[in-house]
Amino acid sequence: MQAITARSPAHAIEVEDLTKVYPGGHPALNGISFAVDRGEIFGFLGPNGSGKTTTVRILVTLLRATSGTASVGGFDVERMPGRIRQSIGYTAQATGVDDDLTVHEHLVLQALLHGLPPSREQQRRIEEVIETFSLSEVAGERAGRLSGGLRRRLDIAQAVVHRPPVLFLDEPTIGLDPQSRNALWRHLRGASQEGTTIFLTTQYLEEADRACDRIAIIDGGRLVKEGTPTALKSEVGEGRLRLTLADSADSFRAARALALSPDVVSVESGDALVVRLRSVGAGLADVVRVLDRAGIPIETVETGQPTLDDVFLRYTGRAPRSEAPAGAAVSSLFAAAHGRRRR
Amino acid sequence: MPATVVLTFRNLVKNVRTPMLVIASVAQPLVWLVMFSQTFSRLADTPLLRGLGYRSYLALLVPGMMVLAVLFTGLQSGLAMVTDIDSGMLDKLRISPISRLSILLGRVLADSVTMVAQGAVVLGVGALMGARVETGWLGTFGMLASVALLGVVGASLANLIALRGRNAELTMVAGIFVTLPALFLSPAFLPLRFQPNWVQAVARINPASYVIDVGQRLMSIGNDWGQDVRMLAVLAVAALVLMPATVAAFRAATR
Numbered sequence: 353m354q355a356i357t358a359r360s361p362a363h364a365i366e367v368e369d370l371t372k373v374y375p376g377g378h379p380a381l382n383g384i385s386f387a388v389d390r391g392e393i394f395g396f397l398g399p400n401g402s403g404k405t406t407t408v409r410i411l412v413t414l415l416r417a418t419s420g421t422a423s424v425g426g427f428d429v430e431r432m433p434g435r436i437r438q439s440i441g442y443t444a445q446a447t448g449v450d451d452d453l454t455v456h457e458h459l460v461l462q463a464l465l466h467g468l469p470p471s472r473e474q475q476r477r478i479e480e481v482i483e484t485f486s487l488s489e490v491a492g493e494r495a496g497r498l499s500g501g502l503r504r505r506l507d508i509a510q511a512v513v514h515r516p517p518v519l520f521l522d523e524p525t526i527g528l529d530p531q532s533r534n535a536l537w538r539h540l541r542g543a544s545q546e547g548t549t550i551f552l553t554t555q556y557l558e559e560a561d562r563a564c565d566r567i568a569i570i571d572g573g574r575l576v577k578e579g580t581p582t583a584l585k586s587e588v589g590e591g592r593l594r595l596t597l598a599d600s601a602d603s604f605r606a607a608r609a610l611a612l613s614p615d616v617v618s619v620e621s622g623d624a625l626v627v628r629l630r631s632v633g634a635g636l637a638d639v640v641r642v643l644d645r646a647g648i649p650i651e652t653v654e655t656g657q658p659t660l661d662d663v664f665l666r667y668t669g670r671a672p673r674s675e676a677p678a679g680a681a682v683s684s685l686f687a688a689a690h691g692r693r694r695r
Numbered sequence: 696m697p698a699t700v701v702l703t704f705r706n707l708v709k710n711v712r713t714p715m716l717v718i719a720s721v722a723q724p725l726v727w728l729v730m731f732s733q734t735f736s737r738l739a740d741t742p743l744l745r746g747l748g749y750r751s752y753l754a755l756l757v758p759g760m761m762v763l764a765v766l767f768t769g770l771q772s773g774l775a776m777v778t779d780i781d782s783g784m785l786d787k788l789r790i791s792p793i794s795r796l797s798i799l800l801g802r803v804l805a806d807s808v809t810m811v812a813q814g815a816v817v818l819g820v821g822a823l824m825g826a827r828v829e830t831g832w833l834g835t836f837g838m839l840a841s842v843a844l845l846g847v848v849g850a851s852l853a854n855l856i857a858l859r860g861r862n863a864e865l866t867m868v869a870g871i872f873v874t875l876p877a878l879f880l881s882p883a884f885l886p887l888r889f890q891p892n893w894v895q896a897v898a899r900i901n902p903a904s905y906v907i908d909v910g911q912r913l914m915s916i917g918n919d920w921g922q923d924v925r926m927l928a929v930l931a932v933a934a935l936v937l938m939p940a941t942v943a944a945f946r947a948a949t950r
Contacts, residue, residue: 412790413789414786414789437790437791437792442790444783444786447782448782448786448787449782449783449784450782450784451782452708453705457708461701461705464698465701469696494712510787
């Protein structure tokens with residue numbers, strides 16, 4: 353049991369040995385612990401059904417934990433949910449939008465409910481989020497007439513209009529076009545620099561890699577790994593090569609030859625050969641030499657840092673599952689990971 | 696601004712935005728009002744009826760049709776709750792720093808306003824067709840207030856079913872299952888003394904029956920304080936039974 357420190361807690365979010373068993377006995381969380389610092393963008397990464405949403409819903413006081421403790425802004429979720437509600441914004445996976453109200457009315461409603469009375473200040477903030485999320489053209493439009501992407505943007509705008517110190521976003525980028533994603537990330541960066549703590553969940557590794565200060569990987573209700581994207585990636589190996597061979601029939605032979613090289617950490621053969629190296633510098637020359645000696649012609653070589661795909665694969669034993677990836681937002685490597693799994 | 700006021704306003708704005716919902720629940724009673732008063736006029740507009748104090752069969756029908764309108768609106772209140780649960784709006788409200796009860800109160804207040812408006816429309820159409828409230832403005836006020844009270848009790852039941860079942864179809868079916876018998880086991884279409892004994896017996900425990908009876912007295916027969924008090928007592932009992940259950944269901948849903 354930790355003490356309640358209401359005034360200036362060390363962490364914006366603290367979770368200690370949290371478990372959740374749903375009625376019917378389905379265990380969603382099997383004892384997870386982590387802490388998020390003030391002003392940090394913390395990414396919760398995991399496949400469907402891994403416990404991401406359950407964790408968020410416990411933290412925003414919508415769901416009760418079975419055991420363990422959790423606090424937001426120093427307030428315990430079980431004992432002081434009212435205080436937590438004064439300091440959070442939240443978007444769920446299902447957008448909380450009322451078809452009958454206009455975009456502008458939604459924002460006024462949220463501002464009022466979160467204690468921002470009708471004032472110049474309220475107007476200014478509403479105009480600001482309308483601008484940020486490019487909603488000005490539809491501000492007078494009823495939400496029922498908006499496209500999925502616009503509803504999503506409205507929902508996020510609702511969550512930030514009262515400038516909560518702690519923001520919870522459950523898969524905020526699903527259904528957003530690349531432009532809106534970029535606008536969202538810019539906004540979140542700015543908010544984080546002003547001290548807003550942001551807790552988000554995502555299935556998109558590339559996104560978490562670019563946007564988050566720290567990441568936790570959750571799988572089957574357990575936290576399997578936590579750290580900065582850079583640290584996690586460097587644990588997997590320093591460098592990564594992607595080779596395509598002139599004749600793909602050679603790929604198995606090539607993989608076997610490369611696996612023997614001391615610089616190579618792992619090799620996967622699929623549409624292309626993905627080679628993880630201890631270091632790109634020495635390794636690249638080595639890989640080319642080995643294949644040359646084996647008489648296997650190389651068609652293309654791409655070098656790159658390991659991605660969170662690799663991290664995910666390493667710690668959960670499989671590639672991240674996802675819905676149909678939304679176009680440009682998904683890296684080719686992500687798609688490659690899926691391609692590999694299908695074989 | 697108190698959250699209850701904000702949410703009452705939000706719910707009313709919703710009603711104005713989808714006027715079809717409000718109109719639909721008042722259109723049916725109006726259609727019935729016109730239909731029944733025409734088709735049954737020769738059969739029912741008899742010296743026998745007038746001997747009981749009714750001005751006309753139309754005057755007898757009006758209070759029952761007001762009750763039908765508010766019960767439909769009560770049913771819609773439950774449906775709106777299911778919509779709020781499904782759309783994630785309820786969650787949005789739950790994570791706001793507002794009292795849980797203000798969410799429920801905002802709904803009840805908006806419902807009451809809508810119900811009074813609908814009751815007034817039915818009364819107005821009745822007046823246009825020639826059935827005036829004989830007890831004047833005070834009687835009109837009494838009729839509107841009592842049907843709105845009954846409507847709130849009905850809304851409480853619909854919300855209870857909505858919160859426990861979280862299913863629009865279930866709420867709809869259960870609502871209609873309650874609404875129509877509540878109407879038919881009452882003097883809505885025929886004075887109770889012309890109805891079988893068992894109907895009279897059931898009507899004694901039917902809150903809608905009391906509201907309709909009081910409405911009919913205010914409409915044409917003349918006020919009866921004793922009956923007014925009995926109606927209020929029955930409504931109070933119904934509210935005391937239902938509302939705690941609804942609030943408990945709401946608390947369970949919103950913790």
